[in-house]
Amino acid sequence: MDKGDLVPDDLICRVIMERVDSDEAADGFLLDGFPRTIPQAEVLENALERRGRHLTAALLVEAPDEEVIRRLSGRRICTKNGHLYHVDFDPPKHEGVCDQDGSRLIQRDDDKPETVKHRLRVYHEQTTPLIDWYEGRGLLRRFDGTRSPEEVNGHIRATLATLKLEETL
Numbered sequence: 579m580d581k582g583d584l585v586p587d588d589l590i591c592r593v594i595m596e597r598v599d600s601d602e603a604a605d606g607f608l609l610d611g612f613p614r615t616i617p618q619a620e621v622l623e624n625a626l627e628r629r630g631r632h633l634t635a636a637l638l639v640e641a642p643d644e645e646v647i648r649r650l651s652g653r654r655i656c657t658k659n660g661h662l663y664h665v666d667f668d669p670p671k672h673e674g675v676c677d678q679d680g681s682r683l684i685q686r687d688d689d690k691p692e693t694v695k696h697r698l699r700v701y702h703e704q705t706t707p708l709i710d711w712y713e714g715r716g717l718l719r720r721f722d723g724t725r726s727p728e729e730v731n732g733h734i735r736a737t738l739a740t741l742k743l744e745e746t747l
């Protein structure tokens with residue numbers, strides 16, 4: 579994971595199905611960042627089918643690579659308490675210093691530009707094919723990830739509410 583590579587399929591699928599089978603997922607669930615490959619999507623589809631369940635939608639939040647790199651590589655974290663900043667969107671009052679506890683701000687290895695670029699390469703190779711896969715099943719819903727977090731959140735909530743309503747009709 580430190581290099582931005584993906585976690586082995588069998589491990590992640592087992593962990594996810596344990597949660598899907600738990601009481602907290604009885605009324606529904608949202609998987610964030612899974613599946614990331616077509617083999618994972620197939621395993622998930624089969625596992626849900628065996629349980630008499632199915633996905634209602636696959637949500638795709640889209641943003642250009644440059645925007646993803648700008649957002650992730652601008653993140654800074656404080657070394658003492660993990661307070662988060664962003665050099666463009668939420669900068670500290672004094673560069674490199676936490677406003678709340680005065681400790682040093684660093685960039686996590688995960689957010690270094692080389693790691694972000696590697697993660698994007700893996701995404702384009704392995705995850706992008708899922709867009710057609712879910713589109714072919716009529717499940718894909720697209721969202722504009724260049725909008726503000728509040729707007730994206732609002733659009734996703736509205737879409738989920740509509741889908742929930744349709745399911746109960």
Ligand SMILES: [Zn+2]
Nearest residue numbers: 656661676679
């Ligand atoms: Zn801090």
